[in-house]
Amino acid sequence: EPEVTQTPSHQVTQMGQEVILRCVPISNHLYFYWYRQILGQKVEFLVSFYNNEISEKSEIFDDQFSVERPDGSNFTLKIRSTKLEDSAMYFCASTGTGGTEQYFGPGTRLTVT
Amino acid sequence: QKEVEQDPGPLSVPEGAIVSLNCTYSNSAFQYFMWYRQYSRKGPELLMYTYSSGNKEDGRFTAQVDKSSKYISLFIRDSQPSDSATYLCANLGTFRGSTLGRLYFGRGTQLTVWP
Numbered sequence: 240e241p242e243v244t245q246t247p248s249h250q251v252t253q254m255g256q257e258v259i260l261r262c263v264p265i266s267n268h269l270y271f272y273w274y275r276q277i278l279g280q281k282v283e284f285l286v287s288f289y290n291n292e293i294s295e296k297s298e299i300f301d302d303q304f305s306v307e308r309p310d311g312s313n314f315t316l317k318i319r320s321t322k323l324e325d326s327a328m329y330f331c332a333s334t335g336t337g338g339t340e341q342y343f344g345p346g347t348r349l350t351v352t
Numbered sequence: 353q354k355e356v357e358q359d360p361g362p363l364s365v366p367e368g369a370i371v372s373l374n375c376t377y378s379n380s381a382f383q384y385f386m387w388y389r390q391y392s393r394k395g396p397e398l399l400m401y402t403y404s405s406g407n408k409e410d411g412r413f414t415a416q417v418d419k420s421s422k423y424i425s426l427f428i429r430d431s432q433p434s435d436s437a438t439y440l441c442a443n444l445g446t447f448r449g450s451t452l453g454r455l456y457f458g459r460g461t462q463l464t465v466w467p
Contacts, residue, residue, distance in 0.1 A: 280459070282396065282440065289452070339451045345394055
């Protein structure tokens with residue numbers, strides 16, 4: 240069964256460092272999303288992406304964040320200068336043209352020290 | 353306001369019990385109502401979704417939406433220890449009139465089914 244994969248599973252970084260979180264969406268999906276979940280809180284939307292451009296972004300997704308589809312399979316989230324409050328689980332999701340069902344990856348746990 | 357509210361529990365029931373999980377939402381424009389299951393430190397897994405008001409059944413799971421009261425429910429019959437997880441309700445937003453919008457999640461209800 241096709242699934243969304245994410246790497247790394249856990250990333251530890253120091254405050255102010257740049258991190259890149261990677262996702263491989265389901266192969267025939269065209270719409271991609273990033274969400275995050277701070278421990279004990281709701282899963283929150285960050286950004287959606289289609290046809291090599293951002294479709295929608297939340298107020299969380301400020302200039303420190305960027306997304307890219309560098310090739311035909313990967314989808315990345317970059318945080319330019321990490322802050323302590325960026326510590327969270329980051330989930331990638333994808334969906335096909337129907338759009339209703341978003342499939343999530345296992346997540347990357349980001350710890351900023 | 354596009355908030356989704358959900359009692360975080362925890363909820364603990366014996367095996368075989370009927371479980372009722374509930375959410376409320378504030379935005380009457382929502383049309384798609386999703387239930388995700390999340391095991392500890394894993395990604396949300398889509399269980400089922402409902403369009404507009406009404407019921408939808410899938411095996412032991414029944415999703416119910418009452419748009420008049422903005423109330424969403426998930427019922428689990430004959431609950432099993434393997435059902436132990438956090439259950440997240442979510443509403444699907446629209447994007448330019450399509451169903452490609454963001455998900456608005458509740459906090460999740462932690463369920464434990466003990467043998």
